[in-house]
Amino acid sequence: MKRVFILLLDSLGIGSSEDSDQFGDKGSDTLGNIAKFCFFKRKILNKKKIIKIPNLLKLGLSCASKFSTGKFPLGCDIKFNDVISSYAYASSISTSKDTLTGHWEIVGLPILFKWDYFKKKKNSIPKFILDEINSKFSFNGWLGNCRSSGTFILNEFGNEHIFTKKPIIYTSSDSVVQIACDEKSFGLRKLYNLGKITRLILDRNKYKISRVIIRPFIKDNLGNFLRTSNRFDFCIPPYGKTVLEKLIDEKNGKVIAIGKVSDIFSNVGITETIKISGLSNLLDVTIDSIKNNFLKNVIIFTNFVDFDSLWGHRRDVVGYANGLEYFDKRIPEILNVMRKDDLLIITSDHGCDPTWKGTDHTRENIPILLYKKNIKSIFLGHRKTFSDIGQTIASYFSLSNMLYGKNMLLI
Incomplete structure (x- = not known):
């Protein structure tokens, strides 16, 4: 039995994408601008050093960011030989930069049509x-x-x-x-x-x-x-089969949705829903689910929404930085309960740069951090669609191919 754990840090972008100017987001960089803020405000924040996320750095976060932006986030340098996972950065091929779009593209269904919007500032809805x-x-x-x-x-x-x-x-x-x-x-x-x-x-x-x-x-x-x-x-329900649905249909597998994940997919391709909120609670439940689910092929999919809703949209840079540091401290608990053939994927769905103008999402590249015991640590390149994640999961479980995306690993 194989297991995949998707930990999605909602809105953790790592630099504006090539098409970001079409969204008014050229220059946005959620991780980089948070690190820069902490670096220049560290005396005010009463910190001797800047943002401390050593475990995320070991998993390749700052390396992915460097390849995305051309430089390490300030104070987040690491030697490439010290990284223990494979990593990449990915751009979206979807037409929008919202939560549902990012999640759907990750599991193999990019949004290539146009959503409808209520654009008026007043009397928006007819x-x-x-x-x-x-x-x-x-x-x-x-x-x-x-x-x-x-x-x-x-x-x-x-x-x-x-x-x-x-x-x-x-x-x-x-x-x-x-x-x-x-x-x-x-x-x-x-x-x-x-x-x-x-x-x-x-x-x-x-x-x-x-x-x-x-x-x-x-x-x-x-x-x-x-x-x-x-x-x-x-x-709106997914317009086609996601890798989540394929695992259930083709392998009689189990998909555990934690946080708001089941809502995003209208409960399609989900076998168990755990509605919980708060960063610490989400981590607790995720770790417990990893410990207790090993009798079936399983995907455990957690959305850590606080990064987006509490800190990104509210432009709370310090809150975002503290949230990343807390998440980072708990990574060893996750790695310690992983089994030999488990695959951990840490990623995001879009950006929401708390230093950026306005309060909206930002069009950014996302990190893809792939960890498995004894995995070879390599840079997996610039992935042209988030759907490379879904295709990699499909390959990992020996499912039929997704319509979009390319497998990143021979595992």
Whole structure:
């Protein structure tokens, strides 16, 4: 029985891609700019050294970054002979830079069509769509209906929502509709039903909106609005077979989705879902799953969303750096429970440079770090699509070939 562990550090880009100018992101570099910030602010941050991620460096992260950008991230130099994994950097061939797109391309389904977007800053979502949704619930109106960040819109409409019970609806630069409600006064069940109905109405009206994101929040005793861990994404189902589905169909395998992974794939190609949030909790559950699942061919797929949602979008450079350092400290726990034939893949889905303008994702290359006991440490080159990951997994499990991507390793 073989096992693959995909640890996806959501938004950890390693330098702007060749087509980044088409997205307004030329010069973005999530890892590099975080390292640069820490280097020049280390006295203020009360650190003798810059960002400390020695285990990620040994797995080839900074080497992949050097080949992507032409230089090591500041303070992250390492001798190539000290790297213990094979590594590469990859560019996306998909038309967008959002979470769903990145994940789908990784498992063999690049997005080569155009998502639909609600681009207006005000009155983003057409009135007839809102009217149709409202007819199912009789909310007596909405709040927002604009393009905004989650933090801004809760501060603007949170109190009014709690008083009126009108849902807060908004969009972003991604192909999404987001709905935020107080989970105590509005109710989670009602909120999830609202998301489900919204997804159905968008689909019926032939809108290719990738995700309807439910954003529950609460108001604390200090009057702050805080998102809870009960987020749910209603996504369009994959348009073809992913490597996840192939493992189940062709090898009677098992796919364990941890965090928000099952939402991203609409639970297609998933045999077990573990909904958990928080970086430490996600790591705990991932390590436990590795320890306890060895009777079948298995993929354990974890999305570490905090790097994106808490630190990338909120432009929290220090939080992002601290999160990377914490993740790095726990890598030995993962390596220690791996068996001889296990394959560990550490990667990302896009960038979200916390030093960049605005609050959106950034079009960047991603790292691919491949670790297996006794693996030969080599640079695997510039991969032209994220789907090389899916093709490598298919080869590893002796599955039928994916339509996109090339195998990176002879294993």
